[in-house]
C-alpha cells in the first residue's frame with residue numbers, strides 16, 4: 001500500500017480547489033483584454049503541431065498550480081519508468097512500451113534485461129518486405145492472381161487504429177487496392193465487406209493480440225469458409241490468403257495460419273496502443289513502408305518531446321493537466337474532439353478507446369476506490385457536420401464541454417482546384433467556432449443589432465467555453481503519428497495524476513463472460529441458471545421471435 005496522501009488530501013489539490021473557488025467566473029474576454037500577449041504566451045509547438053491553449057479558463061497561477069500537482073503526483077517519474085521499460089502496468093505485471101515501437105534502430109530499450117528494439121525492427125522489416133510484395137503483385141493468391149483486396153479482421157485496438165489511420169491517410173494510399181476493415185461480430189459486417197470481392201484476389205489479415213477474441217476468431221473462421229467456398233475448397237489456399245498479427249503464435253497455428261505468415265508483437269504493447277506495431281500491416285500495405293516509417297518518426301518526435309521538454313512547454317503534460325482542471329475542478333463530464341478534416345472521420349472513435357479504456361477506472365493503483373473523477377466521456381465527429389447537429393448544446397447548453405479543434409492549413413494533395421478552394425471555407429468555420437465559443441455575444445451586442453427584446457436571451461451566447469486549437473500545415477503520415485502520440489501521452493499524464501492503472505482493461509471482461517453464458521440460450525434454447533428476471537424475459541422474447 002502506498003503511504004502517500006490520498007490525491008484529494010494533497011495540498012496541491014486543495015490549492016487548486018481554493019484557486020477555483022476564488023475565481024468563480026474567470027472570463028475569457030477579460031483574460032484576453034488584460035493580457036495582449038496571451039495568445040503568444042499560451043502556445044506550444046511540437047514538431048508540426050501548433051497548439052494554442054490560450055482559450056482556456058486559466059491564468060499563469062492556474063498553470064503553476066497544475067504543474068505543482070503533476071510534480072507532487074510523480075508524473076515525470078512514472079513517465080521515465082515507462083520509457084525505461086519498467087512494469088508500470090501493475091495489475092498485468094507488464095511493461096508499457098509502445099514508445100519502443102517507434103524507437104530508432106540503434107536505440108536500446110530493455111525489458112527483463114533484453115533489448116527489444118532489434119525485434120521491433122525485425123518485424124518492421126518483415127512487414128515492409130511483405131507489404132512491398134503485395135503492392136508490387138509479387139505476392140499472389142492461391143490461383144496466381146494478384147491481390148487487389150485487403151480485409152483486416154480485428155476489433156478494438158486491432159481495428160480502430162489501422163481503420164482510423166487508413167481513412168486519415170487515404171490520400172497517400174494505393175488507390176488500386178481495396179482495403180476494408182471488419183470488426184463487428186454482426187455477420188452483416190463481413191457480408192458487406194466481402195460481397196463484391198473476388199476471393200482469388202483477397203487477402204485477409206487477422207489481427208488479434210491474444211488471438212482468442214471471439215468476435216475476431218468467429219469472423220476469421222467465416223472468412224476462411226467464404227474463401228474456401230470461392231476457391232474450390234483447397235485448404236492450401238489459406239496460406240496465400242491469410243496472415244496473422246498477434247502475440248500468440250500457438251493460437252495462430254491452431255487456427256491454421258502458418259506462423260511464417262504471422263507478424264509478431266509483444267505483451268508490452270497494449271491493444272489500444274498497437275497500431276504502430278504489426279497491427280498496422282493493412283495500413284502499411286495501403287500507404288507503403290516508407291510512409292509508414294514517416295508516421296513512426298512522427299510518433300517518435302512527440303515521444304522525445306514528452307520525455308525531454310520542460311514542464312511549462314510540454315504539450316502532452318499541459319493538455320493532460322487541462323483535462324484534470326476541467327474534470328476535477330469544473331465538474332466537466334466529457335471532452336469533445338472535433339477535427340476539421342474529413343479524413344479524420346474516425347479519429348475520435350479511435351481516441352474513445354485510447355482514452356476511455358485507459359482511464360475509465362474507479363480504483364487507484366493500490367485497489368482503493370477513488371473519490372475523485374477519472375477519465376471523461378470522449379466524443380465528437382468532424383467539425384462542420386457537428387456544427388449543424390450538436391454544437392447548439394456546446395454553445396448554449398448548460399454543460400461545460402472542453403473541446404479540441406484540430407485543423408490543417410492546406411488540404412491534402414489530389415483535390416481539384418475547385419475543391420481546394422473550399423478549404424478556406426472549412427477553416428473559416430474552424431476559426432469562427434473557437435472564437436464564438438470563447439467570446440460569445442453579450443446581450444448588449446445582440447440588442448445593438450436591433451433584435452427584439454424578447455429574443456435577446458435566445459440570441460445571447462455567454463461564451464467562455466474552453467477550447468484547444470491544434471493546427472498543422474497538412475495532414476501527413478508524420479503529422480498523424482505526432483497527433484496520436486500527443487493524445488497517448490496526454491492520457492498517460494491524466495492516469496498518472498489520478499493514480500490509476502491506465503494500461504489494464506478489466507472492465508471489459510464481465511460482459512464477455514456473460515455473453516458466453518447467454519449465447520447457448522439464444523441459439524439452442526438452453527437453460528441459463530441464475531439469469532435475472534429482466535434478462536430471462538428478454539431472452540424468451542428473442543427465442544419466440546427468432547426465425548427458424
Ligand code: F6P
Nearest residue numbers: 156157158208209210213271508
Ligand atoms: O476487450 C477489449 C480488448 O481487449 C481491447 O483492449 C483490445 O484492443 C481488443 O479487445 C481486441 O483484443 P485482441 O487484439 O486480443 O483481439
